[in-house]
Amino acid sequence: MFVIILGYAAIKKVNMYDNFVEGATEGFSTILRIMPTLIGLMVAVGTLRASGALELFVGLISPFMKAIGFPEEAVPLSLMRLISSSAATGLLLDIFKTHGPDSFLGRFVSVMMSCTETVFYTMSVYFLSVKITKTRYTLAGALFANFAGIIASLLITRSIF
Amino acid sequence: MLNWLWAGMIGVAIIVAGITGRFGDVTNAAITSSKDAVELCVTMLGVMSMWMGLMRVAEKSGLISALSRKMAPALRYLFPDLPRSSKAFHYISTNIIANVLGLGWAATPAGLKAMEEMQKLNPDKKTATKSMCMFMIINMSSLQLVTMNLVAYRLQYNSSNPSEIIGPGILATLVSTAAAVAFAKLWERGD
Structure with missing residues (x-):
């Protein structure tokens, strides 16, 4: 990536450093603009995790998920994946440690991790950076896409391995 | 919301x-x-x-415009509301490419610039436009095809074939992205 960008700029004889600094300055102010958003978001996620609400929710939906053939152990990870990337990685490594990366579960969560995204984080940062509060059908669409990805991962893992 | x-x-x-x-x-x-x-x-x-x-x-x-020209037909289908000359197309292309390559750090700044450009064209500054919804839904459907960090984690836990999940991962990503596009397209019609 570096080589391509700088190489292309060198061929086109662009003032690289001037433009780099200009862009970096803008990046700087962008981060400062999204910083309060991020603080608010991470506080909400942090308190939710500490309160034990997620475990409670997982406990509630687990029997149902098990009934439809969804691996129970992957429920917390699937949920956390939508909320926090670092927490999801922690849970992923936990599964690798207890079940091994080459188990069915290990393969399934690997595939699932690659086709899902931290919905709440992305949505807050992007929309709040331009001060949009009415997000219409975005959340529904994102959850639908992630749900489709999780189901697809399960079916693909079942049929391939 | x-x-x-x-x-x-x-x-x-x-x-x-x-x-x-x-x-x-x-x-x-x-x-x-x-x-x-x-x-x-x-x-x-x-x-x-x-x-x-x-x-x-x-x-x-001119690297970004060269890339976004290549992606123009697909992007015009996804974002029919944006004028052809909009700079948002450049940033959307950059964001998508960076996402596909798994460069999250590079994707976010481009994505934020894309939102900024789309917001300039937005008549109602508080409400998301169709283009914004489409962009966000695609973005959150995961576009990443290169998942090196996952392979690294698997390697760390002694997987016998850490990269075996790349192919299935790409397949699942295509499903989630297709679902995202279908959902956004259907909803914008009903709206």
Whole structure:
């Protein structure tokens, strides 16, 4: 990536450093603009995790998920994946440690991790950076896409391995 | 929507903490989380400023417009509301390419610039446009095809074939992205 960008700029004889600094300055102010958003978001996620609400929710939906053939152990990870990337990685490594990366579960969560995204984080940062509060059908669409990805991962893992 | 979501998360946290008696933990989590957020921002200040700088170089050299010309037909189908000349197309292309390559740090600044450009064309500054919804839904459907960090984690836990999940991962990603496009297209028609 570096080589391509700088190489292309060198061929086109662009003032690289001037433009780099200009862009970096803008990046700087962008981060400062999204910083309060991020603080608010991470506080909400942090308190939710500490309160034990997620475990409670997982406990509630687990029997149902098990009934439809969804691996129970992957429920917390699937949920956390939508909320926090670092927490999801922690849970992923936990599964690798207890079940091994080459188990069915290990393969399934690997595939699932690659086709899902931290919905709440992305949505807050992007929309709040331009001060949009009415997000219409975005959340529904994102959850639908992630749900489709999780189901697809399960079916693909079942049929391939 | 986001206001409700945020208040809802905190509300649920407080109610559940009341039941489980974890008020102390919740208070601590609020403080640690805000500290973590600032630490994350400090890291991002460096990495994202660097990528924004490189992006500007790529923009000035014409690399980004060359790439976005290649993607133009697909992007015009996805974002029919945006005028052809809009700079949003450039940033959307950059964001998509960076996402596909798994360069999250490079994707975010381009994505934020794309939102900014789309917001300039938005008549109602508080409400998301169809293009914004489409962009966000695609973005959150995961576009990443190169998942090196996952392979690294698997290797770390002694997988006999750490990269075997790349193919299935790509397949699943295509499904989720197709679902995203279908959903957004159907909803914008009904709206």
